[in-house]
Amino acid sequence: MNTELLGVIGIFLLTIVLAIPFGKYIAKVFLGDKTLLDPIFNPLEKIIFKISGINPAEEMNWKQHLKALLSINMLWFFLCFFVLLFQGSLPLNPDNNPSMSPDLAFNTTISFLVNCDLQHYSGESGVSYLSQMVLMFLQFVSAGVGIAAAAMVFTAMRERTTDKLGNFYNYFVKSCTRILLPLSAIVAIALVFSGTPMTFEGKDAITTLQGDHVEVSRGPAAAFVAIKHIGTNGGGFFGANSAHPLENPTYFTNAVELWAQMIVPFAMIFALGFFLKKQKFAYIIFGVMTVGFLLLVIPTMSSEISGNPAIEKMGISQLNGAMEGKEVRFGPAISGFWSIATTVISTGSVNSMHDSSMPVSGAMQLLAMMVNVFYGGCGVGYLNFYIFIILAVFISGLMVGRTPEFFGKKIEAREVKIAAFIAILHPLLVLAGTALASYFAAHDTAMGYWFSGNATGWLNNPGNHGFSEMLYEYTSSAANNGSGFEGLGDNNPFWNITTGIVLLLSRFIPIIGPLAIAGLLANKKYIPESAGTLKTDTTIFGIMIFAVIAIVAALSFFPALALGPLAEYFTLK
Numbered sequence: 001m002n003t004e005l006l007g008v009i010g011i012f013l014l015t016i017v018l019a020i021p022f023g024k025y026i027a028k029v030f031l032g033d034k035t036l037l038d039p040i041f042n043p044l045e046k047i048i049f050k051i052s053g054i055n056p057a058e059e060m061n062w063k064q065h066l067k068a069l070l071s072i073n074m075l076w077f078f079l080c081f082f083v084l085l086f087q088g089s090l091p092l093n094p095d096n097n098p099s100m101s102p103d104l105a106f107n108t109t110i111s112f113l114v115n116c117d118l119q120h121y122s123g124e125s126g127v128s129y130l131s132q133m134v135l136m137f138l139q140f141v142s143a144g145v146g147i148a149a150a151a152m153v154f155t156a157m158r159e160r161t162t163d164k165l166g167n168f169y170n171y172f173v174k175s176c177t178r179i180l181l182p183l184s185a186i187v188a189i190a191l192v193f194s195g196t197p198m199t200f201e202g203k204d205a206i207t208t209l210q211g212d213h214v215e216v217s218r219g220p221a222a223a224f225v226a227i228k229h230i231g232t233n234g235g236g237f238f239g240a241n242s243a244h245p246l247e248n249p250t251y252f253t254n255a256v257e258l259w260a261q262m263i264v265p266f267a268m269i270f271a272l273g274f275f276l277k278k279q280k281f282a283y284i285i286f287g288v289m290t291v292g293f294l295l296l297v298i299p300t301m302s303s304e305i306s307g308n309p310a311i312e313k314m315g316i317s318q319l320n321g322a323m324e325g326k327e328v329r330f331g332p333a334i335s336g337f338w339s340i341a342t343t344v345i346s347t348g349s350v351n352s353m354h355d356s357s358m359p360v361s362g363a364m365q366l367l368a369m370m371v372n373v374f375y376g377g378c379g380v381g382y383l384n385f386y387i388f389i390i391l392a393v394f395i396s397g398l399m400v401g402r403t404p405e406f407f408g409k410k411i412e413a414r415e416v417k418i419a420a421f422i423a424i425l426h427p428l429l430v431l432a433g434t435a436l437a438s439y440f441a442a443h444d445t446a447m448g449y450w451f452s453g454n455a456t457g458w459l460n461n462p463g464n465h466g467f468s469e470m471l472y473e474y475t476s477s478a479a480n481n482g483s484g485f486e487g488l489g490d491n492n493p494f495w496n497i498t499t500g501i502v503l504l505l506s507r508f509i510p511i512i513g514p515l516a517i518a519g520l521l522a523n524k525k526y527i528p529e530s531a532g533t534l535k536t537d538t539t540i541f542g543i544m545i546f547a548v549i550a551i552v553a554a555l556s557f558f559p560a561l562a563l564g565p566l567a568e569y570f571t572l573k
Contacts, residue, residue, distance in 0.1 A: 004331050004332075004333035004334060005301075005333055007251070007255070007333075007334060008301070008333055008334050008337045011255050011258055011259055011334075012262075012337075014259065015259050015262045015263055015266055016266060018263065019262075019263055019266035019267040019269075019270055020267075020270050022263065022267040022270075023266075023267040023268065023269065023270025023271040023272075023273070023274060023282075024270070024271070024274045025267075026179060026267055026268065026271035026274075027271045027272075027273075027274035027275040028274075029174050029178050029179065030151045030154065030155075030166075030171060030174070030271075030275060031275065035178070037178055037182065041174075041177045041178050044177060045173055045174070045177060048173055048177075049169075049173070052169075054169045055167075056167050056169060056170035056173070057167065057170075058167055059164035059165070059166065059167065060164075060165060060166065060167055060168055061163040061164065061165060061519060062152065062156070062163075062165055062515050062516060062518065062519025062520075062522075063519070064168070065149075065152050065165065065168045065515060065519075066512060066515055066516075068168040068169060069145060069148070069149065069168060069511070070508065072141075072145075073113060073145065073508075076113055076138060076141060077109055077110070077113055079134070080108075080109040080112065080113065080134050080135070080138060081105055081106065081109040083130060083131055083134045084099070084100045084104075084105040084108055084109060084127070084131055084134075085099055085100060085102065085105045086099055087099050087100065087127065087128045087130060087131045088128075090128065090130050091130060092128055092129040092130035092133070092200065093128035093129065093130065094129070094200070094201065094202030094203075095124075095125075095128075095202050095203055095217070097125055097126065097127060097128050100121070100126070100127075103492075103493045103496040103497055104120060104121060104491060104496055106496060106497065106500050107120055107495075107496035107497070107499060107500045107503075108120070108121065108135075110500045110503045110504055111235075111482065111499075111500070111503055112135045112138040112139065112142065112233070112235065113138055113142060113507075114142065114480055114503050114504065114506075114507035114508070115139075115142035115143060115145075115146060115231070115232065115233055115346075115377055115378070115380070115480050115507070116234075116346075116348065116476075116477065116480040116481060116482045116503055116507070117135075117139070117228065117233045117234045117235030117348055117482040118348070118476060118477055118481075118482045118484070118499060118503065119235055119236065119482065120490045120491040120495065120496055121491060122238075122239030123217075123235075123236050123237050123238045123239050124217035124238055124239055125217075125239075126239075129200055129219050129220060132219060132220065132224055132237065133220070135224075135235065136220075136223060136224050136227060139224075139227045139228055139231045139233040139235070140176050140180055140181075140184075140227055140231060141172075141176065142231065142233065143175070143176075143180055143227075143230070143231030143232060143233065143264075143377075143378040143379075144172050144173075144175040144176040144180060144231075144378075145172060145175075145379075146377055146378045146379030146380040146383075146511075147171070147172075147175035147179065147180075147264075147268070147378050147379035148168055148171035148172040148175050148379070149379055149380065149383060149511050149514075149515060150268060150379035150380070150382050150383060151166065151171040151175070151379075152165050152166060152168065152171065152515060152518065153382070153383060153386060153514055153515065153518040154271075154272055154275045154276065155522075156518035156519060156521060156522035157276060157407055157518065157521075157522075158275060158276050159522055160408065160526035161522070161523070161524065161525055161526050162522055162523070163519070163522065163523050165518075165519065165522060175379075179264065180227065180230055180231055180264075180378075183226075183230045183260070183263065183264070184223070184226040184227045184230045184231075185226070187225075187226035187229065187230060187256060187257070187260045188222045188223050188225075188226035190252075190253070190256050191221075191222040191225055191226060191253055191256070191257075192222045194249050194250055194252060194253045194256075195246070195249040195250070195253075196221050196222040196225060196246060196247060196248075196249060196253065197218040197219060197220075197221050197222065197246055198220055198221065198222040198223065199218055199219065199220065200219070200220060201218065202218075203215040203216060203217050203218065204216050204218055216246075217238065218246065219237065221237040221238070221246060221247060224237045225237055225242070225247050225248075225257070226260070228347075228349060229257050229260035229261040229347060229349060230260050230261070230263070230264060231264075231378055232261055232264065232265065232345055232346055232347045232377040232378050233347065233348075233482070234261075234342065234346075234347040234348030234349040234481070234482040234483065235348075235349075235482060236349065236350075241349050241350045241351075242254075242257055242338075242349045242350060242351045243327055243350060243351050243352055243353065248351055250329065251329060251330065251334075254329075254330055254334065254338075254351060257349070257351075258334070258337075258338055258341060261341065261342065261345055261347040261349065262341060262345060262375070264378050265345050265375040265376055265377065265378065265381045266286070266375065268378070268379060268381065268382055269282050269285055269286045269289070269375075269381075269382065270282055270286070272285070272382065278537060280537040281536055281537040283537075284536075284537055284538070284539070284541065284542040285382075285385065285542075285545075287539075287542055288542045288545050288546050288549075289373070289374045289375050289385070290374075291546065292344075292371065292373075292374040292546065292549070293340070293344055293374045293375065296340045296344065296364045296367060296368050296374070297336070297337055297340040297341070297364075299360055299361075299364055300336045300337075300339060300340050300357075300360065300361045300364045300365070301332075301333055301336040301337055303322070303336070303357075303358040303359075303360040303361050304321055304322050304326075304332035304333070304335060304336035304357070304358060304361055305321045305322075305332050305333055305336070306321065306322070307321050307322045308322045308324070308358065308572070309572050310572050320332065321333070322357075322358055324356045325352050325353030325354075325355065325356025325357070326352040326353075326356070327351065327352065330351055330352070334351075335351055335352040336357075336361060338350070338351045338352070339352065339354060339357060339361060339365055340364060340365065340368055342481075342483060343365045343366075343368035343369050343479075343481055343483060344368040344374045344375050344376075345375045345376065345377065345381070346369070346372070346376055346377035346380075346381070346479055346480050346481045347377070347481070347482075348476065348481040348482025348483040349482075349483070350483050353486060354472070354483055354484070354485055354486075355469070355484075355485040355486050355487045358569075359565045359566070359568040359569035359572065360565070360569055362468055362472075362485070362564075362565040362568075363561055363564075363565035363566055363569070365472075365483075366468070366471065366472060366475055366557075366561060366564070366565065367553065367557070367561065369475045369476060369478075369479035369481050370426075370427070370430065370475055370479070370553055370556070370557045371549060371553045372384055372426060372478075372479045373385045373387075373388055373549055377480060380480070380510070380511065383510065383511060383514040383515075384510060384514075385545075386514045386517070386518070387419045387422045387423055387510075387513065387514060387517075388423070388545055388548050388549050388552075389406070389536070389545060390406065390411060390415060390416065390419040390517060391416070391419050391420070391423065391548050392541070392544045392545045392547075392548045393405070393406045393411055393534060393536070394411050394416050394419075395544070395548060396534055396541070396544055397411070397534065400534075402534070404534070405527060405533055405534065406521070406534075406536065407521075407536070408526045408527050408528065408529065409521040409522075409524045409526065409527070410524060410527065411521070414520060415517045415520060415521065418513050418516055418517050419513070419517060421513065422509065422510050422513040422514070423552055425505070425506070425509055425510070426478055426479075426506065426510070426556075427552075427556035427557060429474070429477075429478045429502045429505060429506050430471070430474050430475050430478045430502075430557070430560075431556070431557075431560060433473075433474035433477070433478075433498055433499070433502055434467075434470050434471045434474050434475075434560065436498070437455075437470045437473075437474070437494075437498075438467060438470060440455035440494075441455045441456055441458070441459060441466070441470070443455070444456045447494060449493060450492070450493045450494040450497075451492045451493065451494045452492065457489065458488060458489040458490065458492065458494075458495070459487070459488065459489070460487040460488070460489070461487050463568075464563065464564055464565070464567040464568040464571065465485075465487070465564075465568055466487075467563055467564045468485060468564035468565050468568065469484075469485040469487050469488040470488065471560055471564050472484060472485040472488075473485070473488055473490060473495065473499060474499065474502060477499040477502040477503050477506065478502050478506040479506070480503070480506060480507055
């Protein structure tokens with residue numbers, strides 16, 4: 001067990017150490033400074049911009065950034081929806097997987113478009129290789145959109161008074177070519193040499209040791225698995241996700257995939273410091289996020305290592321910890337760590353089944369997505385945190401009787417209203433969706449078109465755990481995470497459509513809000529720092545941000561957690 005803990009600590013510290021120089025590189029990319037990769041990517045980007053007819057030097061204001069962002073996402077939606085709807089008749093389908101129903105195609109398209117990758121299908125039988133490649137394309141561009149949006153906010157924070165905030169397409173293309181693509185190539189090569197398949201051939205027939213003849217799915221998995229982690233996407237090429245022995249064959253690949261999903265979110269925070277030339281501010285933000293992360297991960301790992309008290313009462317030894325739903329090649333320590341890393345970072349990939357986690361672990365996984373600001377996904381992690389910075393600055397200003405200022409700009413009613421709306425939207429979507437599903441399940445409602453049978457049919461577990469399954473599904477959707485308590489029967493019109501709506505709203509509104517706030521602040525007159533200016537690079541301010549996050553999350557979600565995983569915890573005592 002000590003060896004397992006050392007492995008977890010080593011991976012975490014290595015990621016932080018490498019994220020600092022990588023963050024400096026990201027800052028140089030968006031500042032337009034020279035980098036070692038310029039000879040490779042300058043010609044490629046020139047070709048892309050020449051074919052598309054886009055002038056990357058043309059400056060945009062925040063509204064033009066949003067217009068470009070939303071319009072290009074609409075185009076991708078229709079492309080992917082068409083492929084999934086007709087994949088059974090399209091090429092690259094050696095296993096003859098059928099086309100998706102309209103509601104499942106709707107959910108899957110939106111899910112991958114918004115960087116969530118919630119899957120109401122099994123990868124082996126649900127999609128063709130062509131569909132997998134289209135979904136892999138969305139994994140690149142959805143992550144690129146998030147990073148590009150963060151780059152615009154970085155630019156707005158850096159400039160004194162301007163409405164010229166760079167070019168969305170320039171930020172977006174560079175995010176894909178110079179950040180996501182090189183890292184994905186490195187991870188994919190590591191996976192291929194470790195046994196992850198990378199082929200367009202169909203299923204392979206094998207004979208097991210006990211003489212059974214079985215067919216094993218394969219495909220271009222290594223490339224898909226690489227970008228699913230680098231881009232904090234999380235969708236599994238296979239149904240079991242990163243618990244599958246072909247997606248994640250060894251402890252080494254497990255470490256690589258864990259590192260891959262953490263490196264970009266970590267580096268983006270350090271990139272902010274280098275971009276603004278305010279490294280101390282970035283360290284404060286990273287410190288707040290890390291404290292929040294550790295407060296979630298330590299109870300989870302402890303719970304999984306300690307084992308299940310119900311099994312202990314039966315006199316069964318649990319020297320290896322709580323192993324239900326976990327892979328022996330990984331163990332409970334790193335499985336518990338992964339479960340929080342993937343929910344905090346909004347990757348959503350799993351190397352163990354969260355539905356089998358201990359109640360404390362389930363509560364921490366849910367809370368990680370409910371808070372949704374510790375590290376977060378590619379780019380959007382900082383956008384979510386930015387909302388709480390604005391609220392913390394405003395509240396701090398009220399406490400000392402001064403007009404709140406942030407980086408030389410006055411924060412006024414308009415910015416605070418936008419921030420408050422975004423902060424409230426997340427719990428509203430989660431709790432409203434859960435309440436609706438719980439009402440139907442509690443009354444065993446006949447669902448008609450929405451579900452074949454009565455609502456209790458979508459629950460494999462009654463009581464507290466069944467409630468947790470429904471709560472987790474909407475929380476995962478609203479946090480753009482994609483993991484799930486897989487005891488829930490979710491491939492039906494009710495869950496496909498309702499979570500699809502939550503996915504759309506919870507992706508684009510929280511991007512629109514921070515971009516609007518940043519654009520509005522950038523347009524304001526710059527006020528030089530004075531003796532009365534609130535310092536935002538101090539430990540005191542970091543504590544203030546953490547307090548605002550804790551209060552909002554606790555007030556919004558504690559009752560729901562008490563009904564689900566916490567109630568289940570006390571039933572085991």
